[in-house]
Amino acid sequence: MNQYNNLKFESIDIELKQLNINLQEMITAEHPILYAAAEQLFNAGGKRIRPTILLIIAKLIVNQGKISNEQKRLAEITEIIHTASLVHDDIIDNSETRRGMETVHNVFTNKIAVLAGDFLFAQSSWYLANLNNSDVVKVISKVITDFAEGEVQQGTKSFDYKISIKNYIEKSFYKTASLIANSCKGITILNSNNSKIQNKFYLYGKHLGLAFQIIDDILDITSSTDKLGKPAGSDLKNGNLTAPLIFALEEKPEIIKLINREFQNSEDITQTINLIKSTKGIQKAKDLAIEHIQLAIHIMNKEYPDKEIKDILRISYYILDRIN
Amino acid sequence: MNQYNNLKFESIDIELKQLNINLQEMITAEHPILYAAAEQLFNAGGKRIRPTILLIIAKLIVNQGKISNEQKRLAEITEIIHTASLVHDDIIDNSETRRGMETVHNVFTNKIAVLAGDFLFAQSSWYLANLNNSDVVKVISKVITDFAEGEVQQGTKSFDYKISIKNYIEKSFYKTASLIANSCKGITILNSNNSKIQNKFYLYGKHLGLAFQIIDDILDITSSTDKLGKPAGSDLKNGNLTAPLIFALEEKPEIIKLINREFQNSEDITQTINLIKSTKGIQKAKDLAIEHIQLAIHIMNKEYPDKEIKDILRISYYILDRIN
Numbered sequence: 001m002n003q004y005n006n007l008k009f010e011s012i013d014i015e016l017k018q019l020n021i022n023l024q025e026m027i028t029a030e031h032p033i034l035y036a037a038a039e040q041l042f043n044a045g046g047k048r049i050r051p052t053i054l055l056i057i058a059k060l061i062v063n064q065g066k067i068s069n070e071q072k073r074l075a076e077i078t079e080i081i082h083t084a085s086l087v088h089d090d091i092i093d094n095s096e097t098r099r100g101m102e103t104v105h106n107v108f109t110n111k112i113a114v115l116a117g118d119f120l121f122a123q124s125s126w127y128l129a130n131l132n133n134s135d136v137v138k139v140i141s142k143v144i145t146d147f148a149e150g151e152v153q154q155g156t157k158s159f160d161y162k163i164s165i166k167n168y169i170e171k172s173f174y175k176t177a178s179l180i181a182n183s184c185k186g187i188t189i190l191n192s193n194n195s196k197i198q199n200k201f202y203l204y205g206k207h208l209g210l211a212f213q214i215i216d217d218i219l220d221i222t223s224s225t226d227k228l229g230k231p232a233g234s235d236l237k238n239g240n241l242t243a244p245l246i247f248a249l250e251e252k253p254e255i256i257k258l259i260n261r262e263f264q265n266s267e268d269i270t271q272t273i274n275l276i277k278s279t280k281g282i283q284k285a286k287d288l289a290i291e292h293i294q295l296a297i298h299i300m301n302k303e304y305p306d307k308e309i310k311d312i313l314r315i316s317y318y319i320l321d322r323i324n
Numbered sequence: 325m326n327q328y329n330n331l332k333f334e335s336i337d338i339e340l341k342q343l344n345i346n347l348q349e350m351i352t353a354e355h356p357i358l359y360a361a362a363e364q365l366f367n368a369g370g371k372r373i374r375p376t377i378l379l380i381i382a383k384l385i386v387n388q389g390k391i392s393n394e395q396k397r398l399a400e401i402t403e404i405i406h407t408a409s410l411v412h413d414d415i416i417d418n419s420e421t422r423r424g425m426e427t428v429h430n431v432f433t434n435k436i437a438v439l440a441g442d443f444l445f446a447q448s449s450w451y452l453a454n455l456n457n458s459d460v461v462k463v464i465s466k467v468i469t470d471f472a473e474g475e476v477q478q479g480t481k482s483f484d485y486k487i488s489i490k491n492y493i494e495k496s497f498y499k500t501a502s503l504i505a506n507s508c509k510g511i512t513i514l515n516s517n518n519s520k521i522q523n524k525f526y527l528y529g530k531h532l533g534l535a536f537q538i539i540d541d542i543l544d545i546t547s548s549t550d551k552l553g554k555p556a557g558s559d560l561k562n563g564n565l566t567a568p569l570i571f572a573l574e575e576k577p578e579i580i581k582l583i584n585r586e587f588q589n590s591e592d593i594t595q596t597i598n599l600i601k602s603t604k605g606i607q608k609a610k611d612l613a614i615e616h617i618q619l620a621i622h623i624m625n626k627e628y629p630d631k632e633i634k635d636i637l638r639i640s641y642y643i644l645d646r647i648n
Binding site for chain 2: 091092110111112114119123129132138142144145152155
């Protein structure tokens with residue numbers, strides 16, 4: 001535990017509380033099953049990292065710290081899209097738990113999970129349309145196509161030991177960073193027509209998002225089921241080869257044999273995790289995440305003095321600190 | 325075969341050909357698997373009924389028959405949304421064939437089908453946003469939430485012999501008629517701000533859509549696998565109780581026993597189909613479809629002289645004529 005583990009930001013505390021209330025109210029379905037599926041996720045202790053990032057950015061760029069209703073709404077929409085992607089992601093990965101709770105497709109059925117995800121995506125489109133800003137709709141629509149691209153890339157590179165760090169970063173961009181990058185851009189579009197500023201925040205979000213995914217992938221190797229809220233080594237089991245393993249392969253080519261037999265049992269998973277831990281794989285992955293955080297911070301530093309962006313710095317370092 | 329089986333409309337022939345070309349070009353994905361999944365559907369002999377309805381309406385309401393690019397685009401978007409819903413629908417129903425071809429989730433996997441559907445929904449949102457008309461985006465976003473509602477209602481009323489015609493119509497609205505109603509409204513919004521006219525076309529689309537679904541449900545009972553492109557009795561197998569069966573139950577309550585044991589084998593399906601055929605169920609369902617078509621036509625007749633709406637009359641009767 002350290003200062004960064006506490007995700008509380010006083011400057012946006014009120015907005016974040018309101019966001020949690022609004023999320024519950026926004027997802028109303030005539031049918032209770034859809035509602036239950038969605039509710040389960042919204043209650044499941046999500047850290048609201050995406051809305052936190054967006055509200056901090058909004059606070060920085062708006063006049064006198066008055067975040068607009070449209071910006072608040074976009075923060076909510078982003079969390080809904082994220083949640084929708086989790087529901088479909090869990091079907092794709094066949095996950096049984098998420099954030100320590102059973103997944104929608106496990107509690108209910110695959111069918112309900114497909115629909116609950118569709119429903120959440122559709123709700124987000126509806127709220128998005130109601131922002132009455134076509135540029136924002138365009139930017140955010142791109143996220144969902146990217147999400148599908150990313151998952152497919154992940155699927156086709158499944159158990160493929162030839163995957164490069166470049167492939168991995170591309171897949172991570174589509175899967176994770178696109179939502180953060182594009183919503184950071186969207187929050188800025190709602191404030192100003194300055195496309196230079198919009199692009200800076202896009203890049204900030206992109207690098208933050210990539211770092212976030214890399215750290216997530218490290219945690220899948222180093223953490224325990226208890227801490228993750230899902231079984232450790234899930235990525236390996238699903239054939240999703242990530243940075244720590246890709247780096248480890250340089251030192252321990254014998255891992256290829258385990259990949260090729262698709263980690264046939266839990267001993268294979270344990271052996272692979274131990275092999276990765278015996279290399280510089282995890283450290284190299286960490287370094288890669290740090291590089292992206294530094295890039296993100298560098299972009300902000302060029303624009304704003306440190307004092308003004310202290311919350312941005314805190315949330316950026318928080319991303320890294322999850323592994324300490 | 326009769327005049328209505330030929331869905332050729334000279335007035336929109338050029339636009340429909342262009343639509344087929346555009347659909348292929350619109351769905352470009354960086355990854356070939358998504359492309360293949362989408363392509364399979366776009367090639368699979370869809371009748372393009374939805375775009376046909378929309379283009380006919382557009383032709384009627386625009387000045388000098390010049391359909392705008394935005395209206396053409398909306399017709400394309402509607403077909404993409406419809407296709408996306410089919411992909412997810414086939415996962416939900418666990419269908420093995422559609423339009424006589426294997427379904428996406430069967431050729432590829434469930435995972436790819438979830439993603440291909442997401443991808444198509446996302447593409448449609450993207451093109452929708454690019455129409456730069458928030459009202460149209462709102463109207464069309466509603467369709468996807470309705471689609472999810474409808475499928476869930478269908479799921480919860482599965483094998484429930486107490487389902488009423490009212491429940492059935494509501495479910496059919498969400499599943500099918502909402503897309504037709506709202507896209508008919510959207511095509512009108514792109515032409516005029518007159519909300520009275522918009523609502524007339526909404527209602528026209530709603531009744532047409534309901535009739536369309538009822539006829540589809542009759543065909544599932546009366547037609548053969550060859551003609552349907554999917555196994556007859558699929559609805560029964562999935563527990564989807566439709567108008568012919570609901571009406572038949574009034575005369576043959578013994579069907580309840582078969583429903584309650586969830587049509588345990590193909591003999592149960594055959595027996596149920598025969599029982600339905602021995603009642604007035606199919607005729608009553610047909611009458612219900614005719615009522616909705618008459619309502620749809622009545623709405624148009626009040627607004628336009630017969631001569632002007634001959635294509636609208638033809639497409640409306642075509643919907644019915646599929647069962648003759």
